[in-house]
Amino acid sequence: MKPAIRVENLSKSYCLGTRTSGGYRTLRETINDSVAGAWHGLRRRYGSTGNGTANGHAKEDAFWALKDVSFEVQPGEVVGIIGRNGAGKSTLLKILSRIVEPTAGRCEVHGRMASLLEVGTGFHPELTGRENIYLNGSVLGMSRKEIDRKFDEIVDFSEIEQFLDTPVKRYSSGMYVRLAFAVAAHLDPEILVVDEVLAVGDLQFQRKCLGKMGEAGREGRTIVFVSHQLGAVSALCTKCMWLECGQLVTAGCTSSILQNYLSAMAGRTQGAKAYIDLRNRVRPRQFEQKVRFTEIELMNQEGDTTYSFGCGNPITIHLTMESQISFEHFIVGFSVRTSEGVVLYTSASDDDGSITSIRPGVVRMSCTMNPNYLKPGMYYLQIGNEVGTTQDFIEEAISFEIQPNRHYSQTSLYNLPGYLHFQYKWHGNEGAMIEVPQLN
Amino acid sequence: MSSAVEALPEERLPVPPESAASAVEPSTDDLPVTVIERRPSWRIVDLRELWRYHELLFFLTWRDVKVRYKQTVLGAAWAVLQPLATMIVFAMFLGRMAGAGASDIPYPLFVFAAMLPWTFFANAIGSAGNSVVGNQNLVTKVYFPRLIIPMSAVGAGLVDFAVAFVMLAGLMLYYGVLPGWQIVLAPLMVLLMTIAALGTGTLLSALTVAYRDVRYAVQFGVQLWMFATPCIYLNPETSIGPNGRLLLPLNPAYGLIDNFRRTVLGVPLDVYSLSVSAAVGVSLLLLGCLYFRRVERSFADII
Numbered sequence: 001m002k003p004a005i006r007v008e009n010l011s012k013s014y015c016l017g018t019r020t021s022g023g024y025r026t027l028r029e030t031i032n033d034s035v036a037g038a039w040h041g042l043r044r045r046y047g048s049t050g051n052g053t054a055n056g057h058a059k060e061d062a063f064w065a066l067k068d069v070s071f072e073v074q075p076g077e078v079v080g081i082i083g084r085n086g087a088g089k090s091t092l093l094k095i096l097s098r099i100v101e102p103t104a105g106r107c108e109v110h111g112r113m114a115s116l117l118e119v120g121t122g123f124h125p126e127l128t129g130r131e132n133i134y135l136n137g138s139v140l141g142m143s144r145k146e147i148d149r150k151f152d153e154i155v156d157f158s159e160i161e162q163f164l165d166t167p168v169k170r171y172s173s174g175m176y177v178r179l180a181f182a183v184a185a186h187l188d189p190e191i192l193v194v195d196e197v198l199a200v201g202d203l204q205f206q207r208k209c210l211g212k213m214g215e216a217g218r219e220g221r222t223i224v225f226v227s228h229q230l231g232a233v234s235a236l237c238t239k240c241m242w243l244e245c246g247q248l249v250t251a252g253c254t255s256s257i258l259q260n261y262l263s264a265m266a267g268r269t270q271g272a273k274a275y276i277d278l279r280n281r282v283r284p285r286q287f288e289q290k291v292r293f294t295e296i297e298l299m300n301q302e303g304d305t306t307y308s309f310g311c312g313n314p315i316t317i318h319l320t321m322e323s324q325i326s327f328e329h330f331i332v333g334f335s336v337r338t339s340e341g342v343v344l345y346t347s348a349s350d351d352d353g354s355i356t357s358i359r360p361g362v363v364r365m366s367c368t369m370n371p372n373y374l375k376p377g378m379y380y381l382q383i384g385n386e387v388g389t390t391q392d393f394i395e396e397a398i399s400f401e402i403q404p405n406r407h408y409s410q411t412s413l414y415n416l417p418g419y420l421h422f423q424y425k426w427h428g429n430e431g432a433m434i435e436v437p438q439l440n
Numbered sequence: 441m442s443s444a445v446e447a448l449p450e451e452r453l454p455v456p457p458e459s460a461a462s463a464v465e466p467s468t469d470d471l472p473v474t475v476i477e478r479r480p481s482w483r484i485v486d487l488r489e490l491w492r493y494h495e496l497l498f499f500l501t502w503r504d505v506k507v508r509y510k511q512t513v514l515g516a517a518w519a520v521l522q523p524l525a526t527m528i529v530f531a532m533f534l535g536r537m538a539g540a541g542a543s544d545i546p547y548p549l550f551v552f553a554a555m556l557p558w559t560f561f562a563n564a565i566g567s568a569g570n571s572v573v574g575n576q577n578l579v580t581k582v583y584f585p586r587l588i589i590p591m592s593a594v595g596a597g598l599v600d601f602a603v604a605f606v607m608l609a610g611l612m613l614y615y616g617v618l619p620g621w622q623i624v625l626a627p628l629m630v631l632l633m634t635i636a637a638l639g640t641g642t643l644l645s646a647l648t649v650a651y652r653d654v655r656y657a658v659q660f661g662v663q664l665w666m667f668a669t670p671c672i673y674l675n676p677e678t679s680i681g682p683n684g685r686l687l688l689p690l691n692p693a694y695g696l697i698d699n700f701r702r703t704v705l706g707v708p709l710d711v712y713s714l715s716v717s718a719a720v721g722v723s724l725l726l727l728g729c730l731y732f733r734r735v736e737r738s739f740a741d742i743i
Contacts, residue, residue: 014741094740098476098583101737106477113474121581124503126510131503138499139582167510190471 002110004191004222005073005096010105012091012246013062065091066246068105073224073239075111075190078217080237080254081226082261085282088246089226093117093195096224111190111222114141118195120180125169129160129179132168136183150186157212158182178205185212191222210236228395230258231341255340262339262378262399274298274307276398283394291330291363291391293383295320296398307400311421314370315400319383321363321392328357332365332385334397339378344419358387373420376404479737485587485729493584500592504567505599519600520607522563523555530555530673545705549615553701554672556604557629561637561693562662564597568641569658572649576743586736587729590641594634601630608704620706629700632718636692639724646728646735649743665691671698676710689716692724 066088073079081089094100096107097115122139123132133154137147147154155161158179160171168176194213214236217223227233233240233254240257242249250257275297283289297318300306309315317334333348347367349356356365380399385391428434490497509515531548568590572579575589612619647654666672668691674680676698680688689695695710695717702709 095476098474099580099740102476102478104478106475109474109476111471115582118577118581122578124507126507127503131506135499135503138496139578139584144495 001075003072003108004075004077004110005224006108007072007096008070008106010066010069010092010095010107011064011103012066012088012095012100013064013103016063064246066095066102069243069246069248070105071241071248071251073222075222076220077239078223078225078237080233080240081224081243082228082230082233082240082257083243083249086245087243089243090117090195091246092243093193093224093226096193109191112141113191113193114187114189115193116140116184116187116195117193119177119184123168123176123180126167128167129164129171132179133183136180137186140184140187141189142187146188154182154186157185174202174205181205181209185209189221191224192216193224195226196228229341230261230337230339234258234340258339259378262380262396274305274398274400278394278397281394281397283392287390287392289392290325291321291323291327291358291385291387293319293385293392293394293397294322296381296383298398298400307398309372309400309402311374311376311402311404312371312423314368315372316366316368317381318364318366321365321385323358323360323363325387326357326359327387328355330356330358330385330387332356333383334367335382336369336374337380337382338419339380339399342419343382344374344379372402373422374402375419375421376402377419482730483733485733486585489585490587493588496584497588497592497595500588501595501599504592504596508596516600516603519603523552523559523604524607526555526559527552534673545617545707546615549611549617549705550675550701551673552611553608553704554697556601556608557633557697557700558666558669558672558693559604560597560601561633561697562666563600564594564634564637565640565644566658566662567597568593568637569644569648570655571641572645572739573652573655573743579743580740586739587642587732590645590732591638593645594638594641597637598630598634612704617705619704622703622706622709624703625709626700626703629696629703632721633693633696633700635725636696636717636721639721639726639728642728642732643724646732649739650735665693669693669697671701676713685713689713690720692717692721696721 069088069092081092083089091100093115094117095102096109096113097117099115099117120136122136124135127135133151134144134147137154138144142150155164158175158181160175160179163171163175168179171179210232213223213225217236223236225233225237237254239251240254241251242257242261250260275295277295278293279295281293295318297305297320298307298309299316299318300309301314301316319332319334321332329350331348331350333346335346336344338344347369349365349367378399378401381397382393382395383397384393426434509518512518514521527548530551534547534551571589571593572586578584578589579586644654644658648658668688670676670680670684670688671694676685689712695713695715699709699714699717701707
């Protein structure tokens with residue numbers, strides 16, 4: 001059976017260089033450059049480096065957003081694409097959606113494909129909800145008859161029936177997103193390509209979207225799904241691909257890829273780092289970062305820096321930050337998450353009512369998880385701080401692993417369901433005799 | 441930009457089912473196949489693909505028209521006011537100097553019949569020029585043949601033209617001027633004007649994506665263009681010299697507007713200016729589309 005999507009040696013490069021800001025040029029510059037280019041006798045096809053100029057910028061300026069990516073997606077598979085920010089995931093989707101042309105390589109797509117790279121593409125604020133349903137549906141590739149047929153279902157899904165005839169500019173952002181997703185959810189293509197659109201909306205809405213995507217997957221559609229929410233990826237995707245710096249690191253079954261991804265973040269493949277420099281880590285832009293995380297380090301009870309801890313043993317987290325301000329109600333905290341993204345618990349520095357004040361400069365704080373109730377496995381930390389409003393937030397700061405040790409090495413530990421392990425005391429009240437073994 | 445012009449046909453399938461396909465699951469073989477790879481710079485317009493997206497063209501045009509008149513008091517009347525106001529100005533200031541139009545046609549009607557297609561042309565070029573940049577949210581997020589964008593801008597201009605045409609009919613009734621048999625050719629003139637406007641519009645829209653200052657040049661360029669189209673306010677037979685009448689039809693607006701007016705007002709056609717202007721218009725369309733297609737692939741990268 002032919003694969004639904006086949007990608008061979010796909011590459012995309014951009015030309016960085018002495019461009020004026022904004023990335024677009026004026027005619028004067030082009031005329032100057034073409035004269036200069038003509039002297040060098042360089043013959044550049046327009047757009048060969050995807051930047052639309054015909055001057056001779058040398059190849060060393062090229063930035064490869066994707067390099068030699070090859071993979072196949074079989075019909076009916078739900079494939080997740082994960083990777084750090086800037087790994088090339090969105091570029092790959094844009095090439096598959098034919099929005100951007102590859103520099104080299106080729107893709108074959110068997111079947112109609114619809115892409116959801118953004119919610120509400122084509123929505124015009126002046127038009128009413130009803131009009132925007134038609135506009136958005138048409139932009140996404142639905143025919144008018146199809147939209148007519150599905151109109152009632154779309155309105156039902158979006159739950160904005162009474163506001164259908166008000167201009168969309170009056171909608172709240174939640175209503176906007178619900179309407180936009182309702183249209184997108186009723187697309188009928190064989191292949192669906194989705195880019196992190198589920199990151200918007202409230203929790204109930206996200207659950208609804210995930211449900212709809214899961215349904216689409218069960219119906220046998222092929223879905224390619226880019227997300228940072230490892231929980232969603234592990235819930236929906238049968239297969240997973242990991243992109244790093246424009247290259248495909250590995251592809252395969254979701255749970256093993258996720259484990260590999262997290263252990264690579266722990267630095268294991270680069271030679272065990274339980275200390276990570278966070279200065280250059282990309283964060284979402286909306287945070288002010290007046291207090292910025294610079295380092296994170298994990299230590300065990302003996303004071304060794306390690307990312308591997310025995311079951312039940314204390315874990316100390318050392319956070320180093322750089323602060324530009326003084327503040328009296330500083331809060332810093334972390335969440336422990338499983339490799340699939342489930343948040344187990346969150347601990348914040350003001351949990352016990354204490355008030356932390358900070359001064360400008362280097363700020364170091366630490367917290368010891370003692371005892372830790374985590375079962376053996378891979379986990380990762382999400383950290384954040386706030387001074388009134390959230391200042392810095394890193395979703396995957398560091399990952400660590402819990403090893404079984406001789407105190408907790410009962411074989412059933414791996415098989416019992418649940419993420420946490422508590423050793424509670426059992427009593428035999430009638431008809432049972434309990435003998436606690438002596439530990440040595 | 442010295443690559444040879446290769447008009448390679450687009451490889452849009454469905455691919456004929458290959459013999460090696462397994463018989464158990466024939467489903468994927470019947471599906472349309474799209475191949476995505478780097479294409480040569482010069483490629484012709486894929487008319488089949490454009491036709492596949494014709495509904496989107498309709499929706500985008502409808503959106504442009506609707507949005508223009510939402511929340512306005514006068515609504516579609518604005519489509520009429522622009523040519524009407526210019527006509528009044530011309531009639532007041534130039535009516536006496538230019539002499540009457542054709543001897544039996546009142547000057548205001550003479551001007552309005554030319555202002556109507558000119559307004560269409562000028563607005564179509566202006567809005568088409570900015571159309572791709574203005575729709576960058578679509579260009580960066582969804583695939584469809586980008587040529588649809590300037591086409592929808594010109595389409596919206598046609599709608600305004602249709603509204604203002606009603607006014608022209610009203611004026612003709614008022615002045616008691618009846619159309620002759622030539623009125624049948626008026627749609628042809630409109631088609632030719634659309635072709636010329638589309639050609640210029642696609643060329644400008646592609647240029648504006650890469651070079652943002654083109655937008656400003658277009659604004660006053662269009663005003664200057666009107667001066668290069670003197671047939672709007674001058675009668676070609678009486679007020680434009682033989683050299684002018686020889687060379688001016690190279691401006692497609694000149695020949696097409698003049699002949700549009702002739703067909704509507706029942707004056708015999710000027711075949712020379714019509715053929716020259718039509719030829720220039722069609723070449724503009726070809727040039728515009730070729731350049732647009734060449735630049736299209738990097739729109740999402742540089743917009």
